Amino acid sequence: MSDLSVKIAGVEFDNPIIAASGTIGFGHEYGELYPLSVFGGISCKGTTLKERPGNPPPRIAETPMGMLNAVGLQNPGVEHFINVELPYLRKQGTVVIANAAGSTQEDYCRIAERLSDSDVDMIELNISCPNVKEGGAQFGTSPESVEKITAAVRPFCKKPLIIKLSPNVADIAEVARAAESAGADAVSLINTLTGMRIDIESRRPIIKNVTGGMSGPAVFPVAVRMVWQVKKAVKIPVIGLGGISNWQDAVEMMIAGADAIQIGTILFTDPYAPVKIKEGLLGYLETHGYSSVTELTGTVEV
Amino acid sequence: MKFDVQDCRLVSKKQLTPTIFSFMLEAPELAEITLPGQFAHILVPGKTLRRPISVCDVENGCIRIVFEIRGEGTRILAELEEGSTVNMIAPLGKGFEIPEGKKVIFIGGGIGVPPMLYSAKKAGSSCAVINGFRDKSAVILTEDFRKIGCRFVETTDNGSYGVHGFVTGPLEEMIEEYDMICACGPTPMLKNIAAAAKNHGKECFVSLEQRMACGVGACLGCAVGIRRDDGSVTYKHVCKDGPVFRAEEVAW
Numbered sequence: 001m002s003d004l005s006v007k008i009a010g011v012e013f014d015n016p017i018i019a020a021s022g023t024i025g026f027g028h029e030y031g032e033l034y035p036l037s038v039f040g041g042i043s044c045k046g047t048t049l050k051e052r053p054g055n056p057p058p059r060i061a062e063t064p065m066g067m068l069n070a071v072g073l074q075n076p077g078v079e080h081f082i083n084v085e086l087p088y089l090r091k092q093g094t095v096v097i098a099n100a101a102g103s104t105q106e107d108y109c110r111i112a113e114r115l116s117d118s119d120v121d122m123i124e125l126n127i128s129c130p131n132v133k134e135g136g137a138q139f140g141t142s143p144e145s146v147e148k149i150t151a152a153v154r155p156f157c158k159k160p161l162i163i164k165l166s167p168n169v170a171d172i173a174e175v176a177r178a179a180e181s182a183g184a185d186a187v188s189l190i191n192t193l194t195g196m197r198i199d200i201e202s203r204r205p206i207i208k209n210v211t212g213g214m215s216g217p218a219v220f221p222v223a224v225r226m227v228w229q230v231k232k233a234v235k236i237p238v239i240g241l242g243g244i245s246n247w248q249d250a251v252e253m254m255i256a257g258a259d260a261i262q263i264g265t266i267l268f269t270d271p272y273a274p275v276k277i278k279e280g281l282l283g284y285l286e287t288h289g290y291s292s293v294t295e296l297t298g299t300v301e302v
Numbered sequence: 303m304k305f306d307v308q309d310c311r312l313v314s315k316k317q318l319t320p321t322i323f324s325f326m327l328e329a330p331e332l333a334e335i336t337l338p339g340q341f342a343h344i345l346v347p348g349k350t351l352r353r354p355i356s357v358c359d360v361e362n363g364c365i366r367i368v369f370e371i372r373g374e375g376t377r378i379l380a381e382l383e384e385g386s387t388v389n390m391i392a393p394l395g396k397g398f399e400i401p402e403g404k405k406v407i408f409i410g411g412g413i414g415v416p417p418m419l420y421s422a423k424k425a426g427s428s429c430a431v432i433n434g435f436r437d438k439s440a441v442i443l444t445e446d447f448r449k450i451g452c453r454f455v456e457t458t459d460n461g462s463y464g465v466h467g468f469v470t471g472p473l474e475e476m477i478e479e480y481d482m483i484c485a486c487g488p489t490p491m492l493k494n495i496a497a498a499a500k501n502h503g504k505e506c507f508v509s510l511e512q513r514m515a516c517g518v519g520a521c522l523g524c525a526v527g528i529r530r531d532d533g534s535v536t537y538k539h540v541c542k543d544g545p546v547f548r549a550e551e552v553a554w
Contacts, residue, residue, distance in 0.1 A: 025520040029542075032304050053536050060513040060523040062351045062375070067515060074522045074537060216350045268516045269350055271307050271391065
């Protein structure tokens with residue numbers, strides 16, 4: 001049988017399918033349906049130093065083959081995460097990735113330091129949330145700002161550090177190189193694309209926050225292109241995400257250059273998607289005679 | 303099992319008004335564990351987001367949903383034919399919890415009427431039901447509610463059918479005879495009902511709607527403002543904390 005395991009920044013994953021931050025909370029809900037070990041890893045809900053209430057509703061709008069969200073990093077804070085959520089996650093037989101966010105550089109350093117003292121396997125730095133007024137995306141929109149925040153956090157982060165990149169930039173390869181040169185162990189991309197919908201009767205934005213992050217199948221081609229560009233630009237592992245909806249998309253994303261993938265919005269459409277993607281990916285490897293899923297990565301012929 | 307995702311057969315489909323449809327979805331295991339006021343999250347072919355629809359009734363191993371065409375998604379659903387497959391996640395959310403022996407008034411407004419049927423049936427003939435509609439053409443489920451054998455009033459805003467006016471009229475007349483109120487409908491109606499309940503010192507529970515994504519409590523999309531004891535506002539979620547909330551805690 002083909003081997004689905006991958007190693008990202010020294011961390012062993014049973015398979016390359018990771019739940020994307022913000023779509024699975026801390027695992028409890030989907031854990032009612034199947035063992036969470038179906039995921040190679042789980043990137044937890046974006047967590048900040050202190051509890052955040054999030055944005056006022058409505059936070060969700062549908063788009064053609066996708067959706068917008070502006071949840072605004074509602075989360076119970078890092079201490080709650082470590083003391084209450086982490087013990088549950090640790091028992092699930094999957095890699096636990098903390099997703100860390102903040103409003104200031106100091107916040108990011110403090111939360112990375114705090115999480116480094118915990119039992120998480122990796123830290124994913126969320127410098128690309130488009131839905132909060134302070135921080136979030138402002139750290140992720142230029143190579144200079146990404147380099148600065150990564151370099152600042154690096155000394156405080158004792159765990160493998162993933163920088164999650166925003167697609168709302170001029171040159172994603174430059175941004176990825178900046179993260180790598182400042183000490184990132186891996187990059188994940190893409191976070192959501194900033195979008196907007198308007199109710200034509202009230203002429204008001206559907207989302208109270210006005211704009212929201214777009215995800216779902218509609219963004220998949222953008223994600224494939226960016227993962228392909230980033231893979232060519234950096235030597236560190238690349239985690240590809242954005243609109244992956246089935247095993248064929250997962251295969252395509254890996255061929256584009258992803259060492260592992262994340263799935264998010266498809267969980268809302270089909271909660272059993274990870275089970276199906278894992279089976280389909282394995283089937284593809286067997287049919288095509290690959291002994292390991294790692295042989296797929298970056299094999300696109302241009 | 304708390305909930306599951308299943309392909310269900312659309313056993314029967316009825317059109318109740320030009321825009322409102324009733325589906326019987328065969329799902330014996332899910333029907334068995336469904337409580338009044340819970341909802342089903344229905345997959346619309348070709349759409350990313352499911353549509354949350356309150357359970358109207360549970361009967362013969364089927365979950366009955368009654369929904370209104372509001373946009374493209376519900377239109378696609380309404381076009382499904384009997385015998386086709388509908389994928390749903392159910393049962394979801396916290397419904398109406400009615401303590402033994404409490405006398406309850408169930409109030410539905412418009413498309414908020416369907417979730418009151420299963421709730422009122424469970425409560426039986428000692429409860430009361432007040433259903434309000436825009437006008438005669440929007441009236442639904444009259445026979446189903448009549449069969450419960452409880453006190454039953456229907457109102458229309460323009461007086462074209464039943465009692466002329468809003469549900470709060472009949473509510474004021476009968477509220478003192480009952481212990482608690484359970485309501486679902488447009489926000490202005492719920493606010494008025496909540497105010498009446500407060501004036502009379504009665505418990506009041508309301509079923510709320512919000513744009514929703516996951517339906518299970520993972521994504522935190524379907525937020526509703528909740529007033530804490532200290533007056534500050536926090537957010538709970540319609541899909542997991544609700545859809546039923548204590549009216550007093552809702553930050554309208």
